[in-house]
Amino acid sequence: MKYCAHCGSEVELRVPAGDNRPRHVCPACGSIHYQNPRMVVGTLPVWEDKVMLCRRAIEPRHGYWTLPAGFMENGESAAEGAMRETREEACARVELLAPYTMVSVPFIDQIHLLFRARLLDLDFAPGTESLEVKLFDEADIPWDELAFRSVSLTLRTFFEERRQGSFGVHHFTLPAAAG
Numbered sequence: 001m002k003y004c005a006h007c008g009s010e011v012e013l014r015v016p017a018g019d020n021r022p023r024h025v026c027p028a029c030g031s032i033h034y035q036n037p038r039m040v041v042g043t044l045p046v047w048e049d050k051v052m053l054c055r056r057a058i059e060p061r062h063g064y065w066t067l068p069a070g071f072m073e074n075g076e077s078a079a080e081g082a083m084r085e086t087r088e089e090a091c092a093r094v095e096l097l098a099p100y101t102m103v104s105v106p107f108i109d110q111i112h113l114l115f116r117a118r119l120l121d122l123d124f125a126p127g128t129e130s131l132e133v134k135l136f137d138e139a140d141i142p143w144d145e146l147a148f149r150s151v152s153l154t155l156r157t158f159f160e161e162r163r164q165g166s167f168g169v170h171h172f173t174l175p176a177a178a179g
């Protein structure tokens, strides 16, 4: 950040009184511009034995497969955001079953929260951010063409727990690494 979003003056990076880390502070109007992690919400939509994946039409990871998910908007709940992203990316309607995986991605300042969800019908189609939307059996999951580690972690956990017959709620922290 270079300029104050309130008054347009140049901001300084310094530790405000009573704080313990550097912030963008505006010397003209006194505004402190906090920057905090962003929340990515989405679903793992299931139809019978299959799960729904979307092939990305946008960067990053254009052409790779993902679960429908995206940045939460102000004014909506995590559940509303997850259903909205599922509608936008896959034109699909789901019923949320339970929060499933929370994946901290501290090196890019994000938290990904994915819900297990039941697809309500087969009336889905690629939204503007998707090239393709498809249902996959476990055996057909394109493991080498998944867009994000939070997606592969969530899918692996899901198939393993489905074999065992019960689903938990999980938190993972991704280490900074390639992929």
Ligand code: ZN
Residues within 6 Å of the ligand: 004, 005, 006, 007, 008, 009, 026, 027, 028, 029, 030, 031
């Ligand atoms: Zn200012």
